[in-house]
Amino acid sequence: MKALSFFFSLLLCIFVLHSNQVNAQEAKAENLPLQAFSMLPVAQEGRIKPMQEFARRWLIRISSQEEIDQKPASYWLAETLFSRDSKLNKTPLFAIEDEVLRQRLHLDAQMNFRYSATQLQDAFSNRKDELAQSLDRWQRDLPLSKEDEAELALYLKLKQWQQLRHSFSAFTSLPDFLGAPEEYQSSYFSLLPKRNELNDTLKELSQQHGTQLDAYNDDELNLLGFGMRLSEWESEQRQNSTLRIIPVSDGDWLSPWQSITKSQLTPQNVSYIKSWIALGEAWRSNNMDAWQKQLSTTKQQALELAGDPLLKLRLVTESFYQKWQPFTLAAIMYLTFAALMALPFLPIHLQHMLYWSVIAVHGGALLTRITIMERMPVSNLHESVLFVSFLLSLSGVMFRQHAQRRMIWCLLLLSCGALLLIGEALIDHSQDRLPILAAVLNSNFWLGTHVISITIGYALSILCGLLAHLQLWKMRRESRILIPMSVAALLFTAIGTWLGGVWADQSWGRFWGWDPKENGALAIVLWLSWLLHYRYDKGYHPVIYLCLTALLNVVVAMAWFGVNLLGVGLHSYGFSSAAVTGLFAFTLIEVLLIALLGIRYHHAKDS
Amino acid sequence: MLWLLPWLLFLIVIGTVAQRYIGLDASLELFFTSYIVWIGVFPTPGGFLTLLFLAVSLIANMLQRKNWKMQKAGILISHLALLLFLVSGYLTYKYSLEGYIAVAEGQSSQRMYDYVDRIVSLKDSSGKSVWSQPFSLLRGERSIQTPAGKIFIQKSFSNTQAIQREKSADKNYGTLAEKIDLLEKKPELLPEDDVASIQVLFKDTTYVAVESLPSQFPKLGDYELTIEKKPTPLPFILTLQSFEKLRYPGSDQAREYRSLISLRDTEKSAPHFHTISMNQPLRYRGVALYQSSYLVINGREASVLAVVINPYWWMPYLAGITLFIGLLWQLLLRMREVRR
Numbered sequence: 001m002k003a004l005s006f007f008f009s010l011l012l013c014i015f016v017l018h019s020n021q022v023n024a025q026e027a028k029a030e031n032l033p034l035q036a037f038s039m040l041p042v043a044q045e046g047r048i049k050p051m052q053e054f055a056r057r058w059l060i061r062i063s064s065q066e067e068i069d070q071k072p073a074s075y076w077l078a079e080t081l082f083s084r085d086s087k088l089n090k091t092p093l094f095a096i097e098d099e100v101l102r103q104r105l106h107l108d109a110q111m112n113f114r115y116s117a118t119q120l121q122d123a124f125s126n127r128k129d130e131l132a133q134s135l136d137r138w139q140r141d142l143p144l145s146k147e148d149e150a151e152l153a154l155y156l157k158l159k160q161w162q163q164l165r166h167s168f169s170a171f172t173s174l175p176d177f178l179g180a181p182e183e184y185q186s187s188y189f190s191l192l193p194k195r196n197e198l199n200d201t202l203k204e205l206s207q208q209h210g211t212q213l214d215a216y217n218d219d220e221l222n223l224l225g226f227g228m229r230l231s232e233w234e235s236e237q238r239q240n241s242t243l244r245i246i247p248v249s250d251g252d253w254l255s256p257w258q259s260i261t262k263s264q265l266t267p268q269n270v271s272y273i274k275s276w277i278a279l280g281e282a283w284r285s286n287n288m289d290a291w292q293k294q295l296s297t298t299k300q301q302a303l304e305l306a307g308d309p310l311l312k313l314r315l316v317t318e319s320f321y322q323k324w325q326p327f328t329l330a331a332i333m334y335l336t337f338a339a340l341m342a343l344p345f346l347p348i349h350l351q352h353m354l355y356w357s358v359i360a361v362h363g364g365a366l367l368t369r370i371t372i373m374e375r376m377p378v379s380n381l382h383e384s385v386l387f388v389s390f391l392l393s394l395s396g397v398m399f400r401q402h403a404q405r406r407m408i409w410c411l412l413l414l415s416c417g418a419l420l421l422i423g424e425a426l427i428d429h430s431q432d433r434l435p436i437l438a439a440v441l442n443s444n445f446w447l448g449t450h451v452i453s454i455t456i457g458y459a460l461s462i463l464c465g466l467l468a469h470l471q472l473w474k475m476r477r478e479s480r481i482l483i484p485m486s487v488a489a490l491l492f493t494a495i496g497t498w499l500g501g502v503w504a505d506q507s508w509g510r511f512w513g514w515d516p517k518e519n520g521a522l523a524i525v526l527w528l529s530w531l532l533h534y535r536y537d538k539g540y541h542p543v544i545y546l547c548l549t550a551l552l553n554v555v556v557a558m559a560w561f562g563v564n565l566l567g568v569g570l571h572s573y574g575f576s577s578a579a580v581t582g583l584f585a586f587t588l589i590e591v592l593l594i595a596l597l598g599i600r601y602h603h604a605k606d607s
Numbered sequence: 608m609l610w611l612l613p614w615l616l617f618l619i620v621i622g623t624v625a626q627r628y629i630g631l632d633a634s635l636e637l638f639f640t641s642y643i644v645w646i647g648v649f650p651t652p653g654g655f656l657t658l659l660f661l662a663v664s665l666i667a668n669m670l671q672r673k674n675w676k677m678q679k680a681g682i683l684i685s686h687l688a689l690l691l692f693l694v695s696g697y698l699t700y701k702y703s704l705e706g707y708i709a710v711a712e713g714q715s716s717q718r719m720y721d722y723v724d725r726i727v728s729l730k731d732s733s734g735k736s737v738w739s740q741p742f743s744l745l746r747g748e749r750s751i752q753t754p755a756g757k758i759f760i761q762k763s764f765s766n767t768q769a770i771q772r773e774k775s776a777d778k779n780y781g782t783l784a785e786k787i788d789l790l791e792k793k794p795e796l797l798p799e800d801d802v803a804s805i806q807v808l809f810k811d812t813t814y815v816a817v818e819s820l821p822s823q824f825p826k827l828g829d830y831e832l833t834i835e836k837k838p839t840p841l842p843f844i845l846t847l848q849s850f851e852k853l854r855y856p857g858s859d860q861a862r863e864y865r866s867l868i869s870l871r872d873t874e875k876s877a878p879h880f881h882t883i884s885m886n887q888p889l890r891y892r893g894v895a896l897y898q899s900s901y902l903v904i905n906g907r908e909a910s911v912l913a914v915v916i917n918p919y920w921w922m923p924y925l926a927g928i929t930l931f932i933g934l935l936w937q938l939l940l941r942m943r944e945v946r947r
Contacts, residue, residue: 042857043856044857045857045858046854046855046857046858046862047856048856241857244856252854252856252857253856253857254857436855436858438860443886480945481945483945484938484941484944487934487938487941491934491935491938494934495934498923498927498930499927501923501927502923502924503886505920505923506887506888507885507886507897508897508913509705509888509895509913509914509915510699510705510915511695511699511923512923514623514626514634514635519622520623522619523616523619526613526615526616526619529612530609530612533609533612537609563623566623566624566626566627
């Protein structure tokens with residue numbers, strides 16, 4: 001009973017600590033709750049995600065932060081989309097950390113190096129020619145200097161933000177600066193049926209009076225001016241593709257403006273867009289009832305239009321995932337429980353409770369990721385860490401009756417916690433945390449066979465390495481389970497490598513290309529084969545055997561992470577000095593530790 | 608075996624790291640397909656020799672009668688699988704051909720092009736080649752006899768940097784040769800990215816041909832001097848009917864590429880239609896076609912198909928299944944021992 005109370009108290013502490021770190025408080029703007037708004041679907045970076053995540057990615061891109069003025073990203077997005085307040089243009093939003101760029105734009109250094117849209121517009125208005133040149137070169141795939149590239153990137157961010165602001169401009173009143181005559185004062189959408197008539201009128205006027213402006217009366221001049229400004233505004237707005245909220249029949253998702261340009265204005269789409277307009281009105285008037293009612297309608301329409309029965313589940317799951325960061329929670333639990341597991345007096349049932357609870361949380365986290373992405377989480381280095389660490393901790397089930405269970409579980413939990421922390425460090429925050437697959441990797445069959453086999457092989461290899469460490473520490477011969485475990489690791493790694501070759505043959509027509517990742521997997525196979533040959537050789541020495549088995553961890557680390565740092569081959573992530581330092585430090589520590597343990601064991605054996 | 612495995616591992620490690628600096632092909636040549644690797648002044652077994660030793664060692668082990676027991680069946684089968692892998696690797700290395708076809712919608716092709724090897728040709732006005740030589744055989748200053756007459760090769764580079772020519776008043780130049788001179792450039796990491804070039808003297812006039820400037824290949828008399836990737840004829844005519852690039856929603860990133868092609872054995876045969884997509888190749892008459900990528904040529908989308916001719920493609924599949932059986936047998940045996 002005491003153990004149970006202790007366990008639940010511990011879990012509660014961990015959850016409370018963790019929830020303090022994540023933004024668990026439902027954000028409010030005045031009295032308007034944002035939870036339902038945060039879960040409306042939108043297409044970005046190749047997948048459908050909740051609005052909150054869309055907003056977060058936007059803020060990170062332009063402002064290098066995940067919230068503004070202690071309000072969540074979804075609040076910022078709602079303000080951007082719905083507010084007509086011109087104060088937004090003066091909010092410091094765009095992060096410019098590059099001093100050279102700030103100097104080029106004549107921007108004074110200010111707090112957090114964030115600048116408003118107005119400041120940037122003024123700065124860019126003095127550099128129109130240079131920007132036009134850079135844009136032209138970029139569109140023609142010609143090289144740009146680093147400074148020009150940085151300036152152009154900032155300019156495009158500003159343009160995209162303005163597009164976001166004007167996502168619904170086709171369906172709201174025409175902007176005042178267009179100077180629309182009375183008969184055309186409505187929305188662009190309402191104007192569409194009269195567009196040809198307007199063009200014909202302007203053509204007639206032009207044929208009648210030509211270029212002599214004196215020949216036009218005031219009304220005709222106004223109409224002419226309106227026509228020109230409308231054409232310019234229209235051609236700019238028609239490229240507005242930022243807020244892709246409208247699912248269409250071919251599986252694509254369009255922005256409101258794109259639905260006009262691609263002739264996808266079905267009555268359902270128009271009704272959906274109008275519900276968004278009504279949402280904006282509720283936001284501006286701060287009307288709680290209208291807001292909630294409209295959110296419910298908008299959400300319902302979105303799900304009906306998408307026609308995907310699992311979309312709601314994926315949106316809810318992703319909201320949960322992004323908010324609660326279950327892998328971070330799992331890492332905290334692993335490390336905490338590993339420390340507890342090191343206590344020699346820990347009761348057996350408490351050991352089991354700790355072990356199974358962290359497996360449940362880690363497994364649950366993986367399940368949420370699978371639900372969101374609709375595939376196994378094995379497509380990149382970060383995902384492989386999440387999956388291998390789970391398999392590694394799950395392999396501890398084999399030792400539930402083992403005499404050295406506590407120590408083995410302690411090592412496993414510690415290793416898994418460390419791996420998850422490495423996984424966190426591998427996240428590129430400038431990219432989507434849940435990335436889509438490149439076309440050549442887009443095969444559930446091969447992801448499910450090759451990658452799973454290899455990851456099981458990696459997990460079993462690390463387990464063998466950890467067991468060897470334990471045996472060296474305890475100065476005992478290898479446990480009976482080590483050899484079959486090594487054979488199992490060899491089986492999965494070898495077959496996984498073979499399946500990788502088969503996949504490569506199906507994709508590119510070559511079974512083996514000496515790619516660094518292939519060579520890394522082969523290195524693990526060779527090391528395991530060598531271990532097994534050595535074990536049955538006449539000159540076998542138990543200490544050497546255990547040391548070589550313990551070094552498996554280094555071989556796996558090199559094969560798993562090291563090859564990615566070379567910057568060549570199909571699995572390259574490019575060079576990172578921090579990663580190299582980390583890998584080097586790990587290798588050095590492991591080699592020294594194994595050498596010390598081995599020498600100690602050897603001397604103890606001799607004496 | 609006890610020294611072979613770590614030595615092979617060592618070669619793999621240095622060969623892999625070397626790829627970062629000298630590229631895959633140079634690394635292959637130096638470490639993986641060589642007989643000897645020089646470490647300082649010491650000759651050591653290269654990849655090829657090491658694998659040969661491995662194969663011999665495996666055969667010797669399999670022929671030992673003491674290993675013909677049920678308890679060692681798993682090991683024997685695994686060793687057999689390894690031998691199959693080595694043999695298939697050798698046969699693939701020796702006999703397979705790899706290349707690509709880039710074809711726009713509505714266009715046909717009856718050839719594949721090598722990624723690495725180039726040829727120098729003379730083509731008549733109809734585009735037919737009347738003379739060709741592998742580029743690798745035309746290196747260094749030399750005189751050659753061709754249907755156009757005698758040509759003196761002044762220089763030839765497998766990868767080229769073009770610079771502005773400083774003309775001599777007493778020499779004659781062709782149109783392109785007037786503007787550019789050729790300098791040798793370090794090979795690219797991927798050989799298919801190299802740009803080959805050649806400078807020749809023909810009837811007292813200097814001409815240059817650069818692989819990346821096909822529209823400016825020089826005319827030597829009645830013939831055009833060309834450099835291109837080596838073509839290999841295929842036993843069928845391939846026509847790209849349509850190319851489809853499926854995108855992820857709300858994104859330009861491709862989810863899948865798909866080519867609908869028709870194949871005809873001869874000009875007069877009836878076409879038959881097939882779809883080639885990522886991870887789903889087509890095998891026809893000993894040729895395997897894979898969806899590789901796509902290009903935009905003159906505003907039109909062209910599908911790029913990787914082409915492999917390898918009669919022994921099935922061997923690694925057989926070897927893998929054999930390895931699985933062997934290792935599984937061994938695992939079950941070991942687990943039984945532990946339970947006892």
